[in-house]
Structure formats: structure tokens, C-alpha cells
Amino acid sequence: MSAMNVADPDEPPQKLEGKGIAIVVCWILGLGSLVAWNSMLTIGDYYYVLFPDYHPARVLTLVYQPFALGTMALLAYNESKVDTRKRNIAGFVLYFLSTLALIVVDIASSGKGGVVNYTCICICVAGFGIADAHVQGGMVGDLAFMKPEFIQSFFAGLAASGALTSGLRLITKAVFDKTSNGLRKGTMLFLAIATFFEFLCIFLYAFVFAKLPIVKYYRAKAAREGSKTVGSDLAAAGIQTDPNQRAGIDGKDPERLSNKQLLIKNIDYALDLFFIFVLTLSIFPGFLYENTGKHSLGSWYPLVLVAMYNVWDFISRYIPLIESIKLKSRKWLMIVILSRVLFVPAFYFTAKYGDQGWMIVLISLLGLTNGYLTVCVMTLAPKGCTGPEANALGNILVVFLLGGIFLGVCLDWLWLIGNGSF
Numbered sequence: 404m405s406a407m408n409v410a411d412p413d414e415p416p417q418k419l420e421g422k423g424i425a426i427v428v429c430w431i432l433g434l435g436s437l438v439a440w441n442s443m444l445t446i447g448d449y450y451y452v453l454f455p456d457y458h459p460a461r462v463l464t465l466v467y468q469p470f471a472l473g474t475m476a477l478l479a480y481n482e483s484k485v486d487t488r489k490r491n492i493a494g495f496v497l498y499f500l501s502t503l504a505l506i507v508v509d510i511a512s513s514g515k516g517g518v519v520n521y522t523c524i525c526i527c528v529a530g531f532g533i534a535d536a537h538v539q540g541g542m543v544g545d546l547a548f549m550k551p552e553f554i555q556s557f558f559a560g561l562a563a564s565g566a567l568t569s570g571l572r573l574i575t576k577a578v579f580d581k582t583s584n585g586l587r588k589g590t591m592l593f594l595a596i597a598t599f600f601e602f603l604c605i606f607l608y609a610f611v612f613a614k615l616p617i618v619k620y621y622r623a624k625a626a627r628e629g630s631k632t633v634g635s636d637l638a639a640a641g642i643q644t645d646p647n648q649r650a651g652i653d654g655k656d657p658e659r660l661s662n663k664q665l666l667i668k669n670i671d672y673a674l675d676l677f678f679i680f681v682l683t684l685s686i687f688p689g690f691l692y693e694n695t696g697k698h699s700l701g702s703w704y705p706l707v708l709v710a711m712y713n714v715w716d717f718i719s720r721y722i723p724l725i726e727s728i729k730l731k732s733r734k735w736l737m738i739v740i741l742s743r744v745l746f747v748p749a750f751y752f753t754a755k756y757g758d759q760g761w762m763i764v765l766i767s768l769l770g771l772t773n774g775y776l777t778v779c780v781m782t783l784a785p786k787g788c789t790g791p792e793a794n795a796l797g798n799i800l801v802v803f804l805l806g807g808i809f810l811g812v813c814l815d816w817l818w819l820i821g822n823g824s825f
Contacts (some may be wrong), residue, residue: 421615426556428612429546433560435495435604436538438568438675439502440467440531442597443569445709450524453516461815468809472533475540479798480662483791487545488635491608494537499601499751500815501530506594514587534733540801543781544632547797548790549621551782552724558778559720565713571596572706613640613712625790629659632794659791666799671733672784675740676777676800677807682743684811686750687712687766703761711763712770719774723782730779739777777804 441663443463450459478485508523546554547661550719575589582588613636622633623642666673687709722732728737745767753761784800785793 404557412548416566417772418622419617421554421617422550425549425612425615426552426765428607428615429542429553429556430474430560430563431600431607432538432542432604432612433557433562434564435498435560435600436542436557436564436569437561438534438564438600439498441564441713442502442593443505443528443531445572446590446593448706449586452513452519452586457521458493459521461812463525463528464812464815465533466493466528467532468805468812469595470529472476472532472610472802472805472809474533474536475798475802476538476785477804478540479795481797482540482544482662482798483631485541485632486635487541487632487794488613488639490541491535491545494534494541495601495605495608497530497534497537499598499605501527501534501599502594502598506591506598508515509591509594509620511586515582531617536805539805540798541762543801544637544794544797547785548625548630548788548793553719554781554785555724558774558781559717562713562720562774566717568593568597569706573703573710576703576706577781597762609639613637617776621790625794628790630791630794633790653716659789659795662795662799665788665796668797669784669799671737671801672780673800674802675736675780678740678809679773679780680804680807681741681811681814682746683769683818684808685814686746686769687713708762712766715770716774719771721776722775723778730776733783736776736783739772743772774781792805 442822446458447460450463453459478490488704504527505524508520508527512520542557543554562771571593572589575592576586579585579589619637619640619642621636622630622640626633626637660668730739746765749765753765781800785796788796
């Protein structure tokens with residue numbers, strides 16, 4: 404076994420290799436972080452056939468979110484003590500096992516409905532929530548002290564999972580729609596693809612990402628700034644950090660802002676993410692499956708709407724890479740985000756009086772603003788932070804993001820109450 408190398412603290416990042424590969428790996432890890440959950444959302448029409456009286460799109464989302472938010476809050480509170488490598492690998496393994504379990508449940512029950520099967524599916528979805536908190540918070544915290552392109556690519560991958568699953572769902576519906584048990588065959592194919600991606604993410608994170616020179620540089624730099632979360636990743640890459648190098652003049656770790664100080668300093672960014680996702684999840688996906696009426700597209704209509712949202716959410720996450728049209732003003736970010744509340748009356752009146760063309764335009768705008776604003780906030784917030792501070796801030800921001808999703812999911816039920824169908 405070869406001797407471990409000590410990281411060179413003076414090596415500048417521009418000389419390091421692996422940036423392009425790191426961006427691709429971040430994209431795939433982002434995709435893997437949500438592909439299982441997006442598969443669940445996209446095959447919602449299958450679960451509506453099995454469980455027509457249980458509001459699966461809304462209930463499964465409501466099961467998922469408390470587990471994601473609760474676990475994320477615990478991990479964020481203890482982020483400086485949680486080993487990032489173990490956290491992320493545990494998350495991807497749990498995603499893999501939960502997705503595989505959904506296939507097993509369906510095969511074991513021969514695709515039948517019933518309370519027992521629904522409960523098993525809910526347990527798998529709770530597993531998704533716990534896995535999401537491990538992976539999303541862990542990856543955002545980890546990437547926050549690296550290059551902004553990495554976190555942008557990770558968030559583009561998150562959106563790509565939605566676009567990919569929507570595209571596949573349209574294809575599987577076209578291929579299997581007229582065949583015997585076609586809906587179930589499409590669903591099984593979906594879950595198999597999601598399971599494969601989770602396995603791929605375990606491999607990429609454990610054996611590829613940590614060994615890229617540019618990733619090693621940023622993690623070693625974070626360790627010198629006092630981070631205790633990167634030790635296992637550095638060890639896996641063959642780097643041992645010198646504790647004397649990390650300590651300050653008086654022998655103590657370098658000082659960093661506390662979580663409370665970081666939150667106060669970045670409260671507008673945290674609220675930005677909260678408001679973005681409260682609004683988005685109060686409309687998507689439950690409203691699209693149950694409140695859009697009957698149209699000429701028939702059973703294709705909700706699938707087309709979900710696909711349009713996902714495609715525009717994905718595309719818009721690349722727009723901030725163009726510096727000239729990236730929104731950088733903290734004040735204007737908040738103004739634009741709060742103005743999205745106008746989507747609520749717009750969707751209500753379009754569902755009541757408009758045709759499907761207007762609804763497709765509206766859902767595209769919802770996706771466009773969601774992706775663009777999210778990446779603007781996530782790439783601007785960590786600037787000027789040390790490695791440990793950026794990791795902590797990344798975790799705090801994900802708590803607010805998941806909190807927004809949870810409240811949005813709860814508010815989504817108001818559409819049913821307003822319709823008199825609850």
C-alpha cells in the first residue's frame with residue numbers, strides 16, 4: 404500500500420484537472436438525488452388506478468416531506484460533526500433499497516391495490532424522504548465550498564431527473580398504452596431505471612468524485628479552514644490532513660460563524676428558497692392531476708403538463724451561467740420571488756375558464772422561474788464563506804428549501820377543499 408500524500412496548500416485550482424468530469428459527476432449525482440422521487444410523481448397515473456380513493460399524488464408527497472424535513476433539520480443542526488462521505492453514501496444506498504422495495508412490493512402483490520400495499524408504498528416513500536435529507540443536504544454543503552459551477556450542475560441534475568422521467572413516461576405510455584397491463588409494465592421499467600441510477604450514484608460518489616484533483620484541492624482547503632466533515636473523503640482520495648496545519652496560531656481551529664450567525668447574515672437567501680418552493684409545490688404536482696378538468700388530450704394532459712414543467716425547470720437552471728442575465732441583487736431576488744404569488748390566481752382562473760394551451764404556457768413559466776431563481780440563490784449565497792461556513796450554510800438553505808416544499812404540499816390540499824372534493 405503506497406504512502407498517503409499530504410495536500411499541497413499552495414496549489415492553485417486553475418492548475419488542477421478534473422473540472423469537466425466533476426461537473427458531469429455532480430449532474431449525475433443531482434439526477435440520482437431525485438430520480439426515484441420524480442419517478443414516483445411521474446407514475447402517479449398508475450397509482451391512481453390502483454388506489455383511486457387515496458389521493459396518491461398528494462398523500463405520498465405528504466408522507467415524503469416530514470421525513471425529509473425532520474431528518475434534514477437534525478443533520479443540519481449537527482452538520483459540523485457528520486461525516487459527509489458516510490452521510491451521502493448512506494443516502495444513496497437508502498434510495499437504492501427503497502426503489503428496489505417498490506418493485507418487490509408490486510411483484511409480490513401482482514400489481515393489486517389495497518391498504519396493505521398502499522402502506523408498504525408509503526414506507527418506501529418515507530425512506531425516500533430520509534435519503535433525500537442525507538444526500539441533498541450533504542451534497543449541497545459539500546459543493547458549497549467548491550466552484551459555483553459544481554452546485555449549479557448538481558441542481559441542474561435535480562431538475563434533469565424530472566425532465567428525464569417525464570420524457571420516459573410519455574414514451575412508455577405511447578409504447579405500452581394499448582398492451583395488456585401496459586401501465587404496470589411502464590411503471591416497472593421506470594422503477595428499474597431509477598434503481599440503476601441509484602446504484603450508479605453510489606459507485607460515482609464512492610470511487611470517482613473523491614479522487615478528482617480539483618475536488619481533492621477544495622476538500623483539503625476546507626480541512627485547513629477547520630472542516631471536520633471531509634476527513635473520510637480525503638482519506639478515500641489518499642490524502643491525510645495535517646492537524647497542525649489546520650490549527651491557528653494559538654493551536655485552536657480557525658474561528659467560523661455559528662449556524663445562528665450564518666442564518667441571520669443570509670436570512671433573505673433562506674427565505675428566498677422557502678418562498679420559491681412554497682409556491683411551486685402548492686401547485687405542482689397535485690393540482691395538475693386533480694384540478695385541471697377534462698380536455699382533448701385526455702389522460703395525456705397531466706403527463707404533458709408535468710413534462711412541460713420539468714423541461715423548463717431543467718433548461719432554466721442553465722440560464723444563470725450567462726452572467727449578464729443572472730440576477731445578483733438580493734433585493735430584486737426577493738421582489739421577483741414574492742411576485743410569483745400571482746401564479747395562484749392565474750392557475751385558478753385558467754383551470755376554470757382557459758383552454759389547455761394557456762395552462763401549458765403557465766406551467767412552463769412556473770418551471771422556468773423555479774429553476775432559474777433556485778440556481779441564482781444557491782450559487783450566490785456561499786460567496787465569501789470559509790469551507791466550514793459554506794458547508795453549514797448549504798445545510799441551512801436546504802432546510803428552508805425542504806420547509807418550503809412541506810408547506811407548499813400542505814397548501815396544495817386547499818385546491819381540493821376549494822373544489823368541494825375533499
